[in-house]
Amino acid sequence: MRVTADRDTCTVSSLCVYRAPEVFDQDEDGHVVVLRPDPPEHLHPAVRDAARSCPTRSIRITEEE
Amino acid sequence: MTAPLSYPFPWTPPMEIPDALRGLRDQAAVTVTLPSGDRALMVTRYADVRALFADHRLSRNISRRQRPDVARISADNELFADPEINPDPPDHIRVRGLVTRAFTARRVEALRPVAQGVCDELIAAMKAGTRPTDLNEAFAYPLPIRVICRLLGVPLEDRDRFRYLVDGFLSVTKLPVEEMQRCREGLWQYLGELIDSKREQPGDDLVSGLIKARDEDNNRLSEHELRFWTQGLLIAGYVTTASQIGASTAVLLHHRELVEEIQADWSLVPSAVEELLRTQIMGSSVGTLRYAVEDIPLSDGTVIAKGTSVLLSEESANMDEEVFPEPFRLDIRRTDNHHMTFGAGLHYCAGAALARMELQVATRSLLEQLPDLRLAVPGDRLPRGLGGFTEGFTEIPVTW
Ligand code: HEM
Ligand code: SF4
Numbered sequence: 001m002r003v004t005a006d007r008d009t010c011t012v013s014s015l016c017v018y019r020a021p022e023v024f025d026q027d028e029d030g031h032v033v034v035l036r037p038d039p040p041e042h043l044h045p046a047v048r049d050a051a052r053s054c055p056t057r058s059i060r061i062t063e064e065e
Numbered sequence: 066m067t068a069p070l071s072y073p074f075p076w077t078p079p080m081e082i083p084d085a086l087r088g089l090r091d092q093a094a095v096t097v098t099l100p101s102g103d104r105a106l107m108v109t110r111y112a113d114v115r116a117l118f119a120d121h122r123l124s125r126n127i128s129r130r131q132r133p134d135v136a137r138i139s140a141d142n143e144l145f146a147d148p149e150i151n152p153d154p155p156d157h158i159r160v161r162g163l164v165t166r167a168f169t170a171r172r173v174e175a176l177r178p179v180a181q182g183v184c185d186e187l188i189a190a191m192k193a194g195t196r197p198t199d200l201n202e203a204f205a206y207p208l209p210i211r212v213i214c215r216l217l218g219v220p221l222e223d224r225d226r227f228r229y230l231v232d233g234f235l236s237v238t239k240l241p242v243e244e245m246q247r248c249r250e251g252l253w254q255y256l257g258e259l260i261d262s263k264r265e266q267p268g269d270d271l272v273s274g275l276i277k278a279r280d281e282d283n284n285r286l287s288e289h290e291l292r293f294w295t296q297g298l299l300i301a302g303y304v305t306t307a308s309q310i311g312a313s314t315a316v317l318l319h320h321r322e323l324v325e326e327i328q329a330d331w332s333l334v335p336s337a338v339e340e341l342l343r344t345q346i347m348g349s350s351v352g353t354l355r356y357a358v359e360d361i362p363l364s365d366g367t368v369i370a371k372g373t374s375v376l377l378s379e380e381s382a383n384m385d386e387e388v389f390p391e392p393f394r395l396d397i398r399r400t401d402n403h404h405m406t407f408g409a410g411l412h413y414c415a416g417a418a419l420a421r422m423e424l425q426v427a428t429r430s431l432l433e434q435l436p437d438l439r440l441a442v443p444g445d446r447l448p449r450g451l452g453g454f455t456e457g458f459t460e461i462p463v464t465w
Contacts, residue, residue, distance in 0.1 A: 011411055012165035014173065014418040021170075029162065030169040053403050055413035056119065 001044055002062040005032040009058045016050040016059060023047055024059075032058060069104060072097035072376070073349030076456060078445045080319055082344060082393055086384045093363040097376065103136035105354065105374040111385035111405070113363050114377045119410025123355040123375055125157075136374035138351045158411070160290055163278045164298070165415050167216065167271040173418045176212060180423050183211045184430035197441035200461040205311035206237065208427060209303050212419070217295060218263060218270025223255075230255055231299055252299075256292045271298075302416045305348065308457030309420070310427045313341035315461050316395070317428070319444030323397055328432055337397035338424045343404035344395055346380045347457040353377040353408070379405040435465045 003023060005016070012030035016023075022043055025033045039047055051059040074083040089095065090109045097107045108114050117123055127135045166172075187204050194203070210228050213219075219227050232238045233248025240248070259272060267273040275291055317324050317337070327333050353376055361369040369375060382405040384392040389399075407414035414420070431438055440447070441462035450459045 011413050012162075012168065012415070013407075013413050014168065014170040017170040018418070026169045026171070029166050049401070052401070055407075055409040056411065 001039060001047065001064065003034055003037050003039060003047060004060045004062075005034050006058040006060070007031040007033075009056045011056045011058075013055050015053045015055070019050040019053060020046040024050060069096040069098045072099060072105075072107065073351060073456065074380075076449050079447050079449045079458070080316065080444050082384065083380075086381055087393075089378075089381050090385055090387075093365040093367050094369065099136055099351065100139045101137040103374070105136045105376050106369060107350075107376040107378050107381070108363065108369075109378055109381040110364055111382040111388045114379065114382035114405055115409050117355075117361070117375070117377055118353075118405070118408050118412065120361065122357060122359040122361050124358050125355055125412065127354055127356055127374075132356055134372060135356050136354065138354060160294060161411075161415065163275055164271070164294055167274065168415055168418055170418060173422050176215065176419065177422055177426060179215050180208065180212055180426045181430070183208055184426055185434075188430060188434045191435070197462045197464040200314060200463045201307070201311045201458070204427070204431070205314070205461070206307040208310060209306040209423060212423060213299065213302055216271050216419075217259070217298070218268045218272050219259065223259075227255065231303065235300065235304055237304060252296065253292065256295050260291060260295075271295075298416070301414075302419070304455050306416075306420045306423055308347040308455040309342065309345070310424060311461050312345050312347045312457040313338070313424065314428065314431060315440065315444065315447060315458055316341060316345050317432075318438060318440045318463070320395065321439070323395070324432060324438075326397065327428075328436065331429060331433075333397055334425050334429050335421075336399060336402070338421060338428060339402045339404065340395060340397050340399050342406045342421075342424070343383045343389070343399075343402055346383070346406055348455040350376055350379045353379065377405075377408075379408070438463055438465045 005024070007027075010030075010032045012026070014026065014030070016032060017026055020039075020043060023034065023036045023039045023046070025035050027033055036043075047059075048061065051057075051061050070085060074085040076083055093110050093113055094106050094108050096104055098104055108117055126132065129135055129137070184204075187207055191198060191203050207228075210231065211224070214224055214227065230248045230252040233240050233245050234252045236245060260276060263270070263273045264276050267277065272295060275294065317327070323337070327337055355375045355377070357369050357371050357373045357375055360371050363369065383389070386392055389402075407417040407420075441464045447458045448460055450456055
């Protein structure tokens with residue numbers, strides 16, 4: 001799994017940080033920062049949940065084979 | 066053709082999800098009549114509601130001075146329509162960014178002990194007082210206003226005066242019209258004074274942060290915007306949260322078995338809070354009123370015509386059978402609960418993380434420190450405030 005996030009569209013909901021704090025953080029202004037672009041397997045459900053909950057759909061996941 | 070539905074939908078009986086929400090999604094949009102008598106088109110399905118919250122073709126500029134044909138919510142309400150404020154991009158993004166800095170997960174978590182302290186204090190006062198008591202008065206209203214005071218940097222000694230002005234301005238307390246007007250002016254003046262004192266002695270609060278942004282770069286925030294947004298945080302964040310704390314607690318107490326389930330496993334608190342947010346919308350969606358600046362097609366092929374006033378029904382989206390299995394069932398263990406109660410897109414509730422944190426702390430504190438807490442009247446007789454922005458229970462007599 002590869003994770004990217006678009007800081008320009010991020011609206012600072014903080015939802016991703018609450019759902020997957022190991023993977024997402026926020027800068028001083030609150031915009032999303034991806035800590036782990038290739039999260040380990042056990043975090044995948046939380047990351048998918050974060051992506052689905054993002055109010056501006058700013059989180060992109062690419063699943064590898 | 067049948068006559069348009071009246072909106073907001075009545076909550077009768079008060080503990081049941083309004084009947085009008087059943088079957089509403091057969092059509093992607095229905096015409097409704099607002100309390101003012103004006104009509105608006107209400108969007109009903111989750112997918113459309115979610116997409117339209119993020120759609121620039123719907124403007125939030127609903128000032129009738131600029132758009133004379135926009136629907137009015139009630140005949141005299143201009144709460145969200147200040148002609149000097151542009152609620153659409155690019156102005157909106159600029160100002161919103163300054164405000165949302167205060168609501169990062171880190172800053173919200175820093176306020177968690179503050180909220181906990183307030184809860185402990187309020188519950189101790191309840192225990193020392195008489196029974197039954199009104200949960201709204203004793204707990205649900207004081208909690209968010211104190212947290213907002215801390216957030217804005219309102220000094221402790223001003224707290225009571227501040228709450229009096231805010232309550233009068235937002236008609237929390239029923240006051241004569243002239244006194245409400247005095248509160249409105251008093252609050253505007255107080256915010257000016259607060260800004261002046263923070264300019265002299267900045268703190269680590271939100272108002273000081275906004276002033277810093279304004280004074281360092283005049284283009285970033287006008288004096289008027291500074292006051293408007295500070296006041297806006299009160300409008301958006303106080304009664305909404307208070308009403309939800311009261312309503313969600315009342316619903317839990319009405320379902321004793323849920324209280325016991327939570328008391329046996331505190332890790333259920335967050336999902337219970339989300340489910341109560343989903344089903345127990347403490348307000349209608351009148352606050353989502355928007356204006357179509359272009360034609361917009363919906364999922365069933367209907368087209369919202371340019372110039373239409375549009376409501377995005379959070380409560381109908383939250384009951385969408387396509388998204389939520391058994392939507393009319395209260396399931397405090399529900400997963401994948403991406404409800405629309407805080408909106409979506411660019412305008413997603415700036416205070417959502419704060420409201421969630423307060424609801425979690427409030428729910429656990431009440432059920433833990435007052436384990437026998439219960440309604441002092443039958444739940445289906447609790448009075449609701451209907452027809453407004455917030456429709457929670459106007460009084461919640463409880464005992465323990
Ligand atoms: C349970 C409590 C709350 C609910 C249900 C709620 C709901 C909402 C909704 C639905 C919106 C979007 C409106 C729209 O797009 O038309 C919104 C916006 C907003 N909320 Fe909340 N809110 C709550 C608490 C708070 C709190 C505690 C604060 C801050 C202290 C707050 C501040 C705001 C602000 C500033 C906006 C405007 C955001 C923008 O226009 O970009 N809200 N809220
Ligand atoms: S969930 Fe989306 S909008 Fe919210 S902080 Fe994360 S990226 Fe930003």
